[in-house]
Amino acid sequence: MTPESHAPTGTDELRPGPPPGCPAHGLGPGGLHRLHEAEDLGALYEQLRDQHGPVAPVLLHDDVPMWIVLGHAENLHMVRSPSQFCRDSRIWNPLKEGLVKPDHPLMPHIAWQPIASHAEGDEHKRLRGAVMGAVSTIDFRSLRRYINRSTQVIVNRFCEAGEADLVSQFTEHLPMAVMCEILGMPEEYSDRLVEAARDALKGTETAIASHSYVMDALSRLTATRRARPEEDLASYLITHPARLSDDEVREHLRLVLFAAYEATTNLLSNVLLTVLIDPRFRAQLNGGQMTVPEAVEQSLWNEPPFSTVFAYFAKQETELGGQRIRRGDGLLFAPLPANVDPRVRPDLKASMQGNRSHLAFGGGPHECPGQDIGRSIADVGVDALLMRLPDVELDCDEEELRWTASIASRHLVELPVQFAPKPPQDVQEVPNHKPVAAQRSDWQIGNAQPQAAPAVAQPQPAVAQPQPAVAQPQPVPVQPQPVSGPPQPAVTEPARRKGVWQRFLSWWRGY
Numbered sequence: 001m002t003p004e005s006h007a008p009t010g011t012d013e014l015r016p017g018p019p020p021g022c023p024a025h026g027l028g029p030g031g032l033h034r035l036h037e038a039e040d041l042g043a044l045y046e047q048l049r050d051q052h053g054p055v056a057p058v059l060l061h062d063d064v065p066m067w068i069v070l071g072h073a074e075n076l077h078m079v080r081s082p083s084q085f086c087r088d089s090r091i092w093n094p095l096k097e098g099l100v101k102p103d104h105p106l107m108p109h110i111a112w113q114p115i116a117s118h119a120e121g122d123e124h125k126r127l128r129g130a131v132m133g134a135v136s137t138i139d140f141r142s143l144r145r146y147i148n149r150s151t152q153v154i155v156n157r158f159c160e161a162g163e164a165d166l167v168s169q170f171t172e173h174l175p176m177a178v179m180c181e182i183l184g185m186p187e188e189y190s191d192r193l194v195e196a197a198r199d200a201l202k203g204t205e206t207a208i209a210s211h212s213y214v215m216d217a218l219s220r221l222t223a224t225r226r227a228r229p230e231e232d233l234a235s236y237l238i239t240h241p242a243r244l245s246d247d248e249v250r251e252h253l254r255l256v257l258f259a260a261y262e263a264t265t266n267l268l269s270n271v272l273l274t275v276l277i278d279p280r281f282r283a284q285l286n287g288g289q290m291t292v293p294e295a296v297e298q299s300l301w302n303e304p305p306f307s308t309v310f311a312y313f314a315k316q317e318t319e320l321g322g323q324r325i326r327r328g329d330g331l332l333f334a335p336l337p338a339n340v341d342p343r344v345r346p347d348l349k350a351s352m353q354g355n356r357s358h359l360a361f362g363g364g365p366h367e368c369p370g371q372d373i374g375r376s377i378a379d380v381g382v383d384a385l386l387m388r389l390p391d392v393e394l395d396c397d398e399e400e401l402r403w404t405a406s407i408a409s410r411h412l413v414e415l416p417v418q419f420a421p422k423p424p425q426d427v428q429e430v431p432n433h434k435p436v437a438a439q440r441s442d443w444q445i446g447n448a449q450p451q452a453a454p455a456v457a458q459p460q461p462a463v464a465q466p467q468p469a470v471a472q473p474q475p476v477p478v479q480p481q482p483v484s485g486p487p488q489p490a491v492t493e494p495a496r497r498k499g500v501w502q503r504f505l506s507w508w509r510g511y
Contacts, residue, residue, distance in 0.1 A: 028059040035068070035407050036061050036105075041307060045070055045337035054341070055321030055331075060407075061105050064094050067323065067331040068308070072341040072359065074321040075333055078312055079364035085312045085331065087118050087366060092313050093328035109310040109408065110330075115251050117366050124365065126242045131252055131369050134236035138182065140372065144380050149427050150177045151384040156424040159388065163395060166385075166415040171268035172198060174381050175261045175374075182373065183253055184232025185221045193217065201262055202404070218253045222246050256370060262409065263305035264374045269412040270303045271296055271382050273401075276394040276417065285386075292383045294353045296375060301345075301352045304360035305374075306409050307336040332407075335359040392419040 028034050035058050038044040045068075048056035054071025069075045078085050089110045094100050100107065112118050116127035154173050158164040172194055180189040192213070199210035221234050226246065229235035233256070237249050244252070275282050275295070284290035290298075314329045325331070338359045340348060352358075361368040368374075386392070395416040402413040 028063045030057075032057055032059045032065070034059045034063070035066075041405065041407070041410075042336065045334070049337065053322050055323040055325075057323075058332075062099070062101065064099055064104070065330075066311070067320075067325065067329060068334050068337075069321065069331055070334060070337040070341070071321055072338045072344045075335070075338040075359055076363055078320065078331060079333060079362060079366065082120065082365055084315055084318050086120055086315055087312055088112055088120060089118075089311065089313060089330075091315065091328050092311075092330050093326075094330070096328070106310060106407075113251065114248065115255055117255065127244070127248070127252070128365070128369070130237055130240040130242040130244055131256070133240050133242075134233045135369050135373075137231075137236050138233070138373070140376060143178075143182070143373070144376055146181055147174070147178055147377055147380040148384050150174055150181075151381050152388070152425050152427045153177075155385060155388050156427065159422040159424060162421040163416070163418045166272055166417055167269055167412055168414065170381075170385065171265050171272065171412075171415070174268065175264035175377055178373075178377050179257055179260055182233050183218075183221065183257065184225060184230060184234040185217060188217045188221070197258065197261055201258065214257070215250065215254065218250050218257070221253065222249050259368070260370050260373055263368075264377045266303075266305040266409060266411060267296065267299065267374060267378045268381055269415060270305075271299045271378055272385070273412060273415060274299060274302075275382070275386070276392070276415075277398050290353065292386075293375070293379045296378045296382070297354075297356060297358070298352055300360040301339050301355075301358045302348075303410070304335040304339060304358065306360075307334065308407055309333040309335070309362065310408065333359075333362065335362075388422060388425070389417075389419045392417050 033044060033048065035041070035044070048058070048068065049070050054074045055067055055069050058066055058068050060066050069078055089095060089112045092100070092110070095110075100110075104110075114127075116124060116131055119127050151174060154170055154177070158169050164170070176194045176197060177186075177189050180186050180193070196210040196213040200207050200214060222238070223246075225232070225234045225238050229239050234249065234253060237244055237252060275285065281290075281295065281298075285292065285295060310332065312331045312333055314325045314327055314331065317327050318325050320331075335358070339345070344357075345352075361371040361374075395418040401415070404411045404413055
């Protein structure tokens with residue numbers, strides 16, 4: 001696909017555009033679909049798949065030509081073939097020929113930057129090595145504890161009201177709270193930072209000011225950690241042998257913060273929505289047929305946080321999905337249509353439990369380095385919320401739910417719910433410091449304990465006559481004691497069992 005083959009002609013420019021609702025609405029020069037004008041991108045992707053196969057020509061804003069890769073195998077081949085495709089937009093034909101203006105709506109996504117996700121070769125190894133090295137220092141056990149505590153803090157804000165909007169009050173807050181802790185600036189987490197991040201990602205009139213607000217926080221963090229490193233991701237980026245400059249540190253902190261925040265917010269919203277509107281899904285969770293991590297993976301298949309990713313570019317003339325791709329052509333990596341490719345998922349209702357071959361986190365050299373962070377936030381956050389509010393229900397008709405959609409992603413606007421009011425929890429209290437409730441005296445696994453019968457029978461004089469019948473079995477268990485050991489182990493057994501349970505709780509909770 002070349003720009004010339006789809007450039008508007010003089011006659012095309014004189015034709016009036018089709019009215020909304022017309023079958024031709026959303027079509028540009030050459031009869032190609034404009035992605036940004038599609039009312040239902042999912043339906044358009046299937047239409048393009050039927051018309052063109054796994055790789056289809058489309059148009060972006062200002063009728064800039066682009067390929068969209070719809071097939072699962074074709075997307076994997078593209079992201080795993082750095083010798084054929086790269087993420088350096090400086091070789092993009094429309095950009096070199098002036099068809100993409102500096103104020104193009106997608107330039108913030110496509111414009112080349114000196115960051116790992118755009119770099120190649122040794123420079124990519126240096127920058128990505130620093131990011132991966134910093135991520136590898138995260139203690140995920142401690143992180144999961146922090147996610148749980150953050151969830152409790154956030155739920156405490158609305159649990160007494162009996163109603164909430166889980167998007168604005170939960171899913172937009174939890175990822176930011178956790179990412180601020182990971183980066184090393186927990187004191188920066190606030191409603192203002194959440195609003196600034198959302199505004200910057202929406203691209204509103206105040207997006208530039210909101211982006212500057214976030215970058216100011218990251219600049220302060222970089223300067224502070226350069227002077228005094230601590231145990232956080234920013235410090236490890238600064239002290240990594242790759243010797244990142246302050247600008248490189250800030251840009252990668254920005255990349256990690258925005259990408260993880262947007263992806264995890266969408267993921268949390270999608271999982272909670274599915275739990276609320278699909279009774280079978282929730283029944284599987286409650287019945288133990290599905291765990292929360294499995295529910296998260298199912299959501300990553302059905303509704304990946306990013307519909308498409310901008311963009312890959314052909315380094316040489318090649319072929320992909322039956323289409324001739326020319327050097328300098330641009331291609332959209334598209335997890336949403338790839339995850340529902342009929343060659344991979346002939347039955348979309350079939351469960352994908354245990355299958356992580358979705359493309360929600362990309363693949364190849366530029367695969368998302370923070371995917372385990374996103375999974376942890378979603379796993380622990382959803383589980384903790386449902387434990388606090390087990391009776392939570394959707395507080396509107398499903399048809400009333402609204403999304404803000406773009407080529408890149410689809411964001412749930414609101415998720416109103418209701419539940420029985422709950423008291424706040426003391427999040428400062430350290431778990432497992434209170435005495436464990438006494439076990440029932442007759443609690444056992446297997447045969448009855450020898451001392452259980454006398455303990456129950458003695459305080460009941462009204463049944464004094466039947467007691468001998470109950471007490472008769474006492475000598476029977478005592479007889480094997482010489483074989484297994486003296487009677488003392490039977491006395492100490494409950495204490496040993498209680499200690500194991502406490503040790504298990506300590507291991508599980510991390511205290």
